[in-house]
Amino acid sequence: xxxxxxxxxxxxxxxxxxxxxxxxxxxxxxxxxxxxxxxxxxxxxxxxxxxxxxxxxxxxxxxxxxxxxxxxxxxxxxxxxxxxxxxxxxxxxxxxxxxxxxxxxxxxxxxxxxxxxxxxxxxxxxxxxxxxxxxxxxxxxxxxxxxxxxxxxxxxxxxxxxxxxxxxxxxxxxxxxxxxxxxxxxxxxxxxxxxxxxxxxxxxxxxxxxxxxxxxxxxxxxxxxxxxxxxxxxxxxxxxxxxxxxxxxxxxxxxxxxxxxxxxxxxxxxxxxxxxxxxxxxxxxxxxxxxxxxxxxxxxxxxxxxxxxxxxxxxxxxxxxxxxxxxxxxxxxxxxxxxxxxxxxx
Numbered sequence: 001x002x003x004x005x006x007x008x009x010x011x012x013x014x015x016x017x018x019x020x021x022x023x024x025x026x027x028x029x030x031x032x033x034x035x036x037x038x039x040x041x042x043x044x045x046x047x048x049x050x051x052x053x054x055x056x057x058x059x060x061x062x063x064x065x066x067x068x069x070x071x072x073x074x075x076x077x078x079x080x081x082x083x084x085x086x087x088x089x090x091x092x093x094x095x096x097x098x099x100x101x102x103x104x105x106x107x108x109x110x111x112x113x114x115x116x117x118x119x120x121x122x123x124x125x126x127x128x129x130x131x132x133x134x135x136x137x138x139x140x141x142x143x144x145x146x147x148x149x150x151x152x153x154x155x156x157x158x159x160x161x162x163x164x165x166x167x168x169x170x171x172x173x174x175x176x177x178x179x180x181x182x183x184x185x186x187x188x189x190x191x192x193x194x195x196x197x198x199x200x201x202x203x204x205x206x207x208x209x210x211x212x213x214x215x216x217x218x219x220x221x222x223x224x225x226x227x228x229x230x231x232x233x234x235x236x237x238x239x240x241x242x243x244x245x246x247x248x249x250x251x252x253x254x255x256x257x258x259x260x261x262x263x264x265x266x267x268x269x270x271x272x273x274x275x276x277x278x279x280x281x282x283x284x285x286x287x288x289x290x291x292x293x294x295x296x297x298x299x300x301x302x303x304x305x306x307x308x309x310x311x312x313x314x315x316x317x318x319x320x321x322x323x324x325x326x327x328x329x330x331x332x333x334x335x336x337x338x339x340x341x342x343x344x345x346x
Contacts, residue, residue, distance in 0.1 A: 028264055028276045028289040030309070034337040036072050038065055041330050044312045046086035046128070046255075047301040053111075056301070056310055057087040057096065058335065064098055066114065067335065069303070076114045081107055086129040088138060090153055097138045097153070099126035106140050106149070108156050118156050122149040128168065128182075132195055134175035141168035141182060148182070150198055160198035164191055170256070172217035172224065174238070181224055181238060183212040190215075190224065190236060204241035209234035214256035216265060221282050225265040227253035233267045233275060235285050244283040249275040250290075254298035259307055268293070268300035268311060274338075293336060296326070311336045 042061025049056050049069075056067040057078075064078035064087050078087075083102030089111070090096070096109040105119045106126060123145025130139050131153065138151040146167055150160040166184035173180045173195065180193040184203075188210045192202040206212055211229035218225070224236040227249065233256065235245040252270030259266075263279045274291040294313040302309050315332035 028262075028278075028291075029341040030274075030276060030289060030291050030338045031341055032336060033308070033339040034072055036067060036074075036335040036337065038067075038074060038333045038335060039331045040065075040333055041328075042333075043328075044299065044333065045084070046299055047310055047312060047335075048087045048089055049301045049303045049310065050089045050091055051303050051305040052091055056335070057089065058312060059084040059087060059098070060333065064096075072337075078107070078109050078114050078116070080116055083125075085127045088129045088131040090131045090133070090136070090138075092133075093136065093153055095153060097129055097131065097140075097151075099129040099140050101125045101127060101143070104142075106138065106151060108153075120149075120151050120156055120158060122158075123147045123161065128170045130171050130173065130180075132173050132175065132180060134178075135195060137195070139171060139180060141171060143167055148193070162193060162198055162200065164200070165203075169213045170215040172215050174217065174219055174222070176219075179238070181215065181217070183215050183226060185211050185213060185229075188212070188228075190226070190238075190241075192238070192241070202241055204236065206234055206236065206243060208232060208246060209243065213254050214267065216256040216258035218258050218260065218263075218265075218279065220260060221279070223279065223282065225256050225258055225267075227256045227267040227269075229253065233265065233277060233285070235265075235279070235283075237282070245285045247275065247277045247285045247287050249273075252298055255300040257300060257302035257309065259302055259304055261304065262307060264288070266300065266302065266309060268298055268309075270296050270298035272297060274300065274309070274311070291338065293338075297336060306339070308337055308339045311338070 054069040066076040098107040123142030125143040126140040128141045148162040166187040169183040171182035209228035212226040214227035216225040249267040250269030250271045250273035257266040272295040276289040297311040314328040317327040
């Protein structure tokens with residue numbers, strides 16, 4: 001069939017748009033923009049950002065440090081959280097929740113006063129923690145108990161305990177489909193939980209990835225990004241449970257993030273690198289930057305409002321370089337802030 005000039009013009013325009021959409025992303029251009037001094041002693045784990053309140057919560061030894069992101073300074077602490085791992089924030093409820101690994105409890109905290117309202121018993125060694133906003137429930141993932149404790153965020157009552165069959169790491173939720181996803185590190189799989197029934201509905205292997213710790217989510221395209229211990233970040237389609245892409249990353253990954261506005265996925269590693277990859281297509285990841293950070297900076301969070309990333313860091317004593325957990329210099333704990341020099345081309 002013959003095509004007129006308008007049809008041909010539309011055809012070639014479609015081809016050009018397709019070519020642009022499938023073209024590799026430009027460099028991400030992330031650079032260090034600020035260092036926020038924290039100080040104190042002890043280790044750290046997860047970071048959590050509240051974009052609306054302009055606050056960053058950082059676990060540090062037996063407390064959570066609260067940082068004002070406009071002042072770039074510490075403005076408070078959540079104390080009495082022995083062995084704290086993570087902080088989940090529920091802004092509309094005015095509450096935060098911390099996973100206290102050494103006492104097998106979750107603290108419920110008033111966001112205004114930063115005072116502990118109550119504590120809830122969990123399984124052994126609660127580690128990652130998340131707030132599921134649709135049902136207003138908190139999920140504490142218990143490392144040694146290999147389970148998830150589900151808590152009603154308003155009443156503070158335990159509503160379910162879900163056996164997971166392995167050691168859980170980080171988790172994400174898609175409330176539109178009533179699913180919570182969690183990495184099972186020692187099984188190299190992702191478990192899908194029905195958040196309405198509090199039951200496991202799927203086990204998905206993550207090969208070629210193995211021993212995943214961090215997890216990020218792309219809600220629009222139904223993708224999970226998993227930071228794996230064998231130096232890969234894999235992209236998993238959570239509608240099918242299939243791995244559809246992967247990229248190499250550094251050693252010692254512990255956290256992942258995804259920015260829906262830029263379609264960038266991040267993997268932070270203890271070797272002092274953050275791998276930044278662009279989701280070119282639902283089945284294609286492309287590394288666009290290997291960001292040099294600081295040795296031991298394995299945990300990270302991202303503020304989707306500003307596109308900035310925040311990593312925990314410290315200086316280390318000389319002579320401890322070869323140790324698995326080197327000795328940090330007292331008072332050197334800090335937060336490294338990275339931002340884009342310019343927006344990536346899309």
